Amino acid sequence: xxxxxxxxxxxxxxxxxxxxxxxxxxxxxxxxxxxxxxxxxxxxxxxxxxxxxxxxxxxxxxxxxxxxxxxxxxxxxxxxxxxxxxxxxxxxxxxxxxxxxxxxxxxxxxxxxxxxxxxxxxxxxxxxxxxxxxxxxxxxxxxxxxxxxxxxxxxxxxxxxxxxxxxxxxxxxxxxxxxxxxxxxxxxxxxxxxxxxxxxxxxxxxxxxxxxxxxxxxxxxxxxxxxxxxxxxxxxxxxxxxxxxxxxxxxxxxxxxxxxxxxxxxxxxxxxxxxxxxxxxxxxxxxxxxxxxxxxxxxxxxxxxxxxxxxxxxxxxxxxxxxxxxxxxxxxxxxxxxxxxxxxxxxxxxxxxxxxxxxxxxxxxxxxxxxxxxxxxxxxxxxxxxxxxxxxxxxxxxxxxxxxxxxxxxxxxxxxxxxxxxxxxxxxxxxxxxxxxxxxxxxxxxxxxxxxxxxxxxxxxxxxxxxxxxxxxxxxxxxxxxxxxxxxxxxxxxxxxxxxxxxxxxxxxxxxxxxxxxxxxxxxxxxxxxxxxxxxxxxxxxxxxxxxxxxxxxxxxxxxxxxxxxxxxxxxxxxxxxxxxxxxxxxxxxxxxxxxxxxxxxxxxxxxxxxxxxxxxxxxxxxxxxxxxxxxxxxxxxxxxxxxx
Numbered sequence: 001x002x003x004x005x006x007x008x009x010x011x012x013x014x015x016x017x018x019x020x021x022x023x024x025x026x027x028x029x030x031x032x033x034x035x036x037x038x039x040x041x042x043x044x045x046x047x048x049x050x051x052x053x054x055x056x057x058x059x060x061x062x063x064x065x066x067x068x069x070x071x072x073x074x075x076x077x078x079x080x081x082x083x084x085x086x087x088x089x090x091x092x093x094x095x096x097x098x099x100x101x102x103x104x105x106x107x108x109x110x111x112x113x114x115x116x117x118x119x120x121x122x123x124x125x126x127x128x129x130x131x132x133x134x135x136x137x138x139x140x141x142x143x144x145x146x147x148x149x150x151x152x153x154x155x156x157x158x159x160x161x162x163x164x165x166x167x168x169x170x171x172x173x174x175x176x177x178x179x180x181x182x183x184x185x186x187x188x189x190x191x192x193x194x195x196x197x198x199x200x201x202x203x204x205x206x207x208x209x210x211x212x213x214x215x216x217x218x219x220x221x222x223x224x225x226x227x228x229x230x231x232x233x234x235x236x237x238x239x240x241x242x243x244x245x246x247x248x249x250x251x252x253x254x255x256x257x258x259x260x261x262x263x264x265x266x267x268x269x270x271x272x273x274x275x276x277x278x279x280x281x282x283x284x285x286x287x288x289x290x291x292x293x294x295x296x297x298x299x300x301x302x303x304x305x306x307x308x309x310x311x312x313x314x315x316x317x318x319x320x321x322x323x324x325x326x327x328x329x330x331x332x333x334x335x336x337x338x339x340x341x342x343x344x345x346x347x348x349x350x351x352x353x354x355x356x357x358x359x360x361x362x363x364x365x366x367x368x369x370x371x372x373x374x375x376x377x378x379x380x381x382x383x384x385x386x387x388x389x390x391x392x393x394x395x396x397x398x399x400x401x402x403x404x405x406x407x408x409x410x411x412x413x414x415x416x417x418x419x420x421x422x423x424x425x426x427x428x429x430x431x432x433x434x435x436x437x438x439x440x441x442x443x444x445x446x447x448x449x450x451x452x453x454x455x456x457x458x459x460x461x462x463x464x465x466x467x468x469x470x471x472x473x474x475x476x477x478x479x480x481x482x483x484x485x486x487x488x489x490x491x492x493x494x495x496x497x498x499x500x501x502x503x504x505x506x507x508x509x510x511x512x513x514x515x516x517x518x519x520x521x522x523x524x525x526x527x528x529x530x531x532x533x534x535x536x537x538x539x540x541x542x543x544x545x546x547x548x549x550x551x552x553x554x555x556x557x558x559x560x561x562x563x564x565x566x567x568x569x570x571x572x573x574x575x576x577x578x579x580x581x582x583x584x585x586x587x588x589x590x591x592x593x594x595x596x597x598x599x600x601x602x603x604x605x606x607x608x609x610x611x612x613x614x615x616x617x618x619x620x621x622x623x624x625x626x627x628x629x630x631x632x633x634x635x636x637x638x639x640x641x642x643x644x645x
Contacts, residue, residue, distance in 0.1 A: 073397075073421070073429065073472070073474075074397060074399070074419065074421065075397060075399070075419040075420055075421040075429075075431040075432060075433055076161060076163075076419065076433065077102075077103070077161070077162040077163055077431075077433070077468055077470070077486070077488055077490075077522075078159060078160065078161050078162070079101050079102055079103075079104075079159070079160040079162075079524065079537075080157060080158070080159050080160075081097055081098075081101075081157060081158040081159075081160075082157050083155075083156050083157055083183075085097070086152055086155055086157075086158075087603075088571055088573060088601050088603055088613075089152075089573075089575075089599075089601050089615060090152055090153075090613060090615060090638075090640065091152055091615075092112060092202065092204075092226070092228060092636075092638070093112060093116070093147060093148055094147060094150045094151070094152045094155065094180075095108075095116045095118060095147035095148075096617075097152070097158065098118055098158070098160065098178070099560070099577055100537065100539075100558050100559060100560035100577045100578070100579065101160060101524075101537055101560065102162070102486070102522040102523065102524040102537040102538070102539060103120055103121045103160075103162045103176070103490075103522045103539050104118065104119070104120055104160060104162075104539070105118075105119045105539070105541075105553075105554065105555060105558055105579075106118055106119075106626075107119070107553050107626045107627055108626050108627070108630070108632070109233070109626075109627050109630045110231075110232075110233030110234065110247065110280075110281070110627075110630045110631050111230040111231045111232075111233060111247065111249075111631045111632065111633055112148065112228045112230040112249040112278075112633070113148045113228075113230065113247075113248075113249030113250075113251070113276060113278035114148070114233055114247075114249075114278065114280070114630075115144070115146065115148075116147045116148065117144065117553070118130075118145075118147070118178065119175065119553070119554065120160070120162050120175035120176035120178075121162055121163070121175050121176065121490055121492060121518055121520070121522075121541070122175070122492070122516075122518035122520075122541050122543050122551065122554050123174050123175020123176070123464075123492075123518070124175075125143075125144040125145075126142065126143030126144050126172065126439065126442065127172060127174040127175045127439050127462070128172070128173070128174075128175045128176055128177070128178060129165070129169050129170070129172045129173040129176075129177045129178070130145040130177075130178045130180070131169075131177065131178070131179045131180065132150070132180045132182065132272070132298065133180070133181060133182055133270065133302065134179075134302060134316050134318075134346070135298055135300060135316070135318040135320055135344065136170075136318075136320065136342055136344055136365065137296075137298065137320050137342075138320075138322075138342075139322045139324075139340050140322070140340035140341065140342050140367035140368070140369050140442070140443050141322075141338060141340050141369050141442060141443045141444045141448070142442060142444055143172060143439070143442040143444075146294060146296070146322075148249070148251065148276060148278075148294075149251055149253065149274035149276050149294060149296055150180070150253070150274065151206070151224045151226075151251075151253040151274075153194070153206055153208065153222065153224055154182050154183055154208070154222050154224075154253070154255050155180060155181070155182060155183070156181045156182060156183045156184070157181050158178065158179070158180050158181070159177075159178070159179040159181075160176065160177075160178055161176050161177040161178075161179070162175070162176040162468075162490075162522075163175075163176055163433055163435070163466070163467065163468055163490065163492075164415075164417065164435040164436060164437035164464060164465070164466060164467070164492065165177045165417070165435070165437065166403065166415045166417075166435070166436070166437035166438055167386055167388070167401045167402060167403045167415045167416060167417035167435060167436075167437075168359070168386060168388060168401060168403075168417065170363060170365070170382070170384050170403075170405065171365075171382060171384075171405060171407075171413075171438060171439055171440045171461070172439045172440070173437060174437040174438065174439050174462070174464050174492075174494070175492075182255065182257075182270075182272075183208075183210075183220070184218075184220075184257075184259065184268075185210045185211070185212060185218035185219050185220040185257060185258070185259055186210045186211070186212065186218065186220075187212040187218060188211065188212065189210075189211040189212075189645075190209075190210050190211070190644070190645060191207065191208055191209040191210060191644070191645055192207065192208050192642055192643065192644040192645070193206075193207045193642070193643050194206055194207070194640055194641065194642040194643075195640065195641060196613075196638055196639055196640025196641070197638070197639060197640075198228075198636060198637050198638035198639065199635075199636060199637055200228060200229045200230065200231075200246075200633075200636065201227060201228055201229035201248065202226075202227070202228040202229075202636065202638055203226065203227050203228075204224065204225065204226035204227075204638075204640070205224070205225060205226075206222065206223055206224030206225065207222065207223060207224075208220065208221070208222035209221055209222070215261070216260070216261035217258070217259070217260050217261070218258070218259045218260075219256075219257065219258040219259070220255075220256070220257055221254075221255070221256045222253075222254070222255050222256075223252070223253070223254045223255075224252070224253050225250075225251070225252045226250070226251050227248065227249070227250045227251075228248065228249050229246045229248045230246055230247055230248055230249055230631075230633070231246055231247070231631040231632065231633055231634070232245060232246055232247055232281065232286060232631045233247045233279075233280055233281040233630065233631055234281040234282065234283075234285060234286060234629060234630065234631065235625070235629050235630065235631055245286055245288050246279075247278060247279035247280060247281060247631075248278070248279060249276065249277070249278040249279075250276065250277045250278070251274065251275070251276040252274070252275050252276075253272070253273065253274045253275075254272070254273045254274075255270070255271065255272045255273075256270070256271045256272075257269060257270040257271070262303065262305060263305070264305070264306045265303065265304050265305030265306055266303075266304055267301065267302070267303040267304075268301070268302045268303075269299075269300075269301055270298070270299065270300060270301075270302065271297075271298070271299040272296075272297070272298040272299070273295075273296070273297050273298075274294070274295070274296040275293075275294070275295055275296075276293070276294045276295075277291065277292070277293050277294075278291070278292055278294075279291055279292075280292050280326075280334075282331070282334075287328065287330070287331070287334075289328055289329055289330050290326070290327075290328040290331070290334050291326070291327050291328070292324065292325065292326050292327075293324070293325045293327075294322075294323070294324050294325075295321075295322070295323045295324075296320070296321065296322055296323075297319075297320070297321040298318065298319070298320045298321075299318070299319060300316065300317050300318030300319060300344075301315070301316070301317045301318075302314070302315075302316050302318075303315045303316075310351055310352055310353050311349065311350070311351045312349070312350045312351075313347070313348070313349050313350075314346075314347070314348045314349075314350070315346075315347050316344065316345070316346040316347075316348075317344070317345055318343070318344045319341060319342065319343045319344070320341070320342045320344075321339070321340070321341050321342075322339070322340045322341075323337075323338070323339045323340075324336070324337075324338050325337045325338075335373065336371070336373055337371070337372040337373050338369065338370070338371050338372070339369065339370045339372065340367065340368065340369040340370075340443070341366075341367070341368045341369075342365065342366070342367050343365070343366040343367075344363065344364070344365050344366075345363065345364040346361060346362075346363040346364075347361050347362055347363075348360070348361030348363075349361055355391055355392055355393050356389070356390070356391055356392075357389070357390045357391075357392065358387065358388070358389055358390070359387070359388045359390070359401075360385075360386060360387035360388065361385075361386060362383070362384065362385050362386075363383075363384050363386075364381070364382070364383050364384075365381070365382045365383075366379065366380075366381050366382075367379055367380045367381075367443060369443045369447075371448075376447065376448075376449060378443055378446065378447040379443070380407065380408060380409045380410075380440070380443065380446070381407070381408045381409075382405055382406065382407050382408075382440065383405065383406045384403055384404065384405040384406075385403070385404050385405075386401060386402065386403035386404075387401060387402060388400065388401030388402075388417070389401070394423070395422065395423040396421065396422060396423070397419075397420065397421035398419070398420055398421075399417070399418070399419040399420075400416075400417070400418050400419075401416065401417045402414070402415070402416045402417075403415045403416075407440055407461075409440075409441070409446060409457070410440050410441055410459065410460065410461055411460055411461060413438045413461060413463075414436075415435065415436045415437060415438065416435060416436055417433070417434070417435035417436075418433065418434050418435065418467075419431075419432070419433045419434075420432045420433075427473060427474045427475050428471065428472075428473050429471065429472045429473075430470075430471060431468075431469070431470050431471065431472055431488070432467065432468070432469045432470075433467045433468050434465075434466070434467030435465070435466075435467060436463070436464065436465045437463070437464050437465070438461040438462060438463045438464070439461060439462040440461050441456075441459040441460075441461065441498060441510070445459055445498055445510045446459060452506060452507060452508060453500065453507065453508040453509060454507075454509050455509075455510065456509055456510045456511065459498060459510060459511075459512060460496050460512050461496065462494060462495075462496050462497050462498060462512075463494070463495050463496055464492055464493060464494045464495070465492070465493060466490065466491050466492025466493060466518070467490065467491070467492075468488045468489060468490035468491075469488065469489055469490075470486065470487050470488030470489060471485075471486075471487050472484075472485070472486045472487075473485045473486075479529075480528075480529055480530045481527075481528070481529050482527075482528045482529075483525065483526065483527040483528070484525070484526050485523075485524070485525040485526075486522075486523070486524045486525075487521070487522075487523045488521065488522050488523075489519075489520070489521045490518075490519065490520060490521070490522065491517070491518070491519040492517070492518045492519070493515070493516070493517050493518075494514075494515060494516045494517070494518070495515045496512040496514075496515075497512070497513070497514035497515065497516060498510050498511070498512060498514075499511065499513055499514050501513065513546075514545060514546060515545070515546045516543065516544065516545050516546075516551060517542075517543065517544050518541065518542070518543050519541075519542050520539065520540040520541040520542050521539075521540045522537070522538070522539045522540070523537065523538045524536070524537040524538075525537075531565050531566055531567050532564070532565045533562075533563070533564055533565070533566075534561075534562070534563050535561075535562040535563075536559070536560065536561045536562070537559060537560045538557075538558070538559040538560075539557070539558045539559070540556065540557060541554055541555070541556055541557075541558075542556065545586075549586075549588050550582075550583070550588055551586075552582075552583055552584055552585050552586050553582055553583075553584060553627065554582060555579050555580040555581065555582040555594075556580050556581070556582075557578075557579075557580030557594075558578065558579050558580060559577075559578045560575065560576070560577055560578075561575070561576045561578075562574070562575045562576075564601075568605075569604060569605040570602075570603070570604050570605075571601075571602070571603045571604075572600075572601070572602050573600070573601045573602075574598065574599070574600055574601075575598070575599045575600075575601070576596060576597070576598050576599075577596060577597050577598075577599075578594075578595075578596040579594060579595055579596070579626075580594045581593060581594045583628070584627050584628035584629075585628075590628035590629070591628070592625050592626070592627065592628050593624070593625070595622065595624035595625075596622065597617070597618045597619075597620070597622055597624070598618070598619045598620055599615065599616065599617045599618070599619060600614075600615070600616045600619055601613070601614075601615045602614045602615075609643055609644050609645060610641065610642070610643050610644075611641070611642045611644070612639070612640070612641055613639070613640050613641075613642070614637070614638070614639050614640075615637070615638050616635065616636070616637045617633070617635070617636045617637075618633060618634060618635045618636060619635065620635075621634050621635040
């Protein structure tokens with residue numbers, strides 16, 4: 001068993017103390033006045049439950065888990081972005097919805113269509129697992145997901161789960177998991193058509209149609225196309241180029257799914273396609289001839305079947321394909337044709353009995369990549385078995401899980417995860433989590449070959465351990481006032497981090513050399529009063545590598561403030577983003593100054609079936625950089641109309 005299982009830190013000790021306290025306190029809590037026993041009169045007055053011959057199985061808000069909905073909140077650090085917020089903002093890139101959420105940082109390398117990296121609690125983009133309807137997405141070669149190609153119109157909600165999550169979700173979930181849930185087909189005939197325009201050549205249009213039969217068969221199909229001229233991916237030297245060229249982006253997404261009842265359960269077939277074209281630049285100079293085409297495909301089967309009233313089984317079969325083609329007649333290094341495939345089989349079982357529950361299963365992931373230019377074909381295979389026990393009581397919640405994962409190209413790994421919740425007062429919970437995690441080397445790190453670099457098949461997985469401790473306060477007060485606040489302190493240590501090192505003669509190879517520490521605090525709060533709200537989040541992040549220097553592209557301070565109101569036919573929201581200083585490269589090179597931006601989102605229901613929306617981003621036209629030397633958008637306005645039926 002890996003040494004992380006028997007090691008301890010101050011966070012592990014705190015979590016263990018909380019878990020132990022909860023177990024010892026449970027018998028006392030159950031017999032105290034907190035237990036709130038029900039009288040015989042109340043029991044006799046309760047009507048019998050209605051018969052339910054058909055159980056409607058669907059995705060529900062699950063507090064960031066693979067679990068069915070819980071009776072009480074879990075200890076997990078979760079942020080949920082719901083359909084209402086997605087519709088109100090309708091971002092050009094879905095990743096913009098994640099900016100400056102608690103513990104989250106987003107960096108774009110040159111405007112629309114360019115690579116964006118999402119970091120959670122300081123963990124890099126390839127240490128964050130991204131799932132769309134449970135399907136692992138992203139490139140098998142780099143380990144990161146291309147956020148530019150996912151449309152917001154088909155998204156139902158997004159869940160951001162922070163902290164080590166490898167035990168439940170598998171390799172690469174070191175910093176956390178981002179789960180994206182698409183809209184499911186409705187029972188009746190419904191649909192929508194939308195179109196919009198904005199400055200810098202921003203145009204977009206799409207539709208969605210959904211329907212079902214009286215036998216319970218449901219289906220939906222959607223399509224969206226958008227174009228934008230954007231900005232130059234590279235900020236050129238004004239002394240050399242006073243009018244830099246822009247790097248436009250075009251994207252078309254299509255989705256289709258059909259859902260059929262299977263007795264008490266439901267099986268869903270899905271298919272998703274995204275085709276995008278963008279122009280790129282060199283590392284530090286404009287390049288008018290460099291183009292990149294991206295194609296993404298996802299398809300599969302998701303079958304959820306209740307075995308009985310306490311046991312639900314889920315089978316997920318899926319495949320995600322990526323193909324990236326670069327073309328540049330002037331520079332041979334910019335020409336490439338790389339394909340990758342990720343096949344996934346996951347069979348999970350969720351058992352709930354009274355206050356106790358169990359989640360367990362087995363998953364298989366097969367990755368393949370082909371470099372068509374170099375004629376290189378390689379792949380990996382991972383198999384994992386995991387189980388988690390949980391206890392959900394009114395005042396106490398406990399969870400403990402363990403995973404064993406086998407990898408045919410790297411070492412096998414054990415991980416574990418502990419969680420605890422203790423209700424101190426009504427609505428006030430003390431929360432603690434601790435766990436270990438790992439990331440297996442990517443195919444690029446294992447096998448990639450170029451004139452300047454080579455892979456290393458002897459790489460070990462990156463490993464980490466850490467957790468968080470915090471408070472969550474939820475209050476529904478008199479006078480239509482409600483607030484929810486979450487405050488957490490976190491710490492996570494990493495070892496065997498993979499870094500490309502110069503082997504001499506400007507030839508690089510990945511090696512396990514780095515260690516790092518991430519610690520800090522995150523706070524989020526939302527206050528609702530009648531039709532008005534105010535929501536804010538803040539992250540304090542401290543990072544250090546083996547040399548005692550801050551890690552690249554990790555600002556120490558980041559925050560978000562949203563103020564708005566939602567009336568019967570009109571909605572307005574003002575969002576302010578603020579990001580502190582950082583630097584773009586190791587050894588604290590290429591500093592990036594702090595910045596702030598403000599966005600305004602307006603929507604008006606002109607008719608029962610017609611809605612108008614206007615979004616203005618970077619309202620003050622503030623000039624800033626997220627990555628040193630890379631372009632960002634100026635003030636952008638987009639107006640759209642949507643007709644629904």
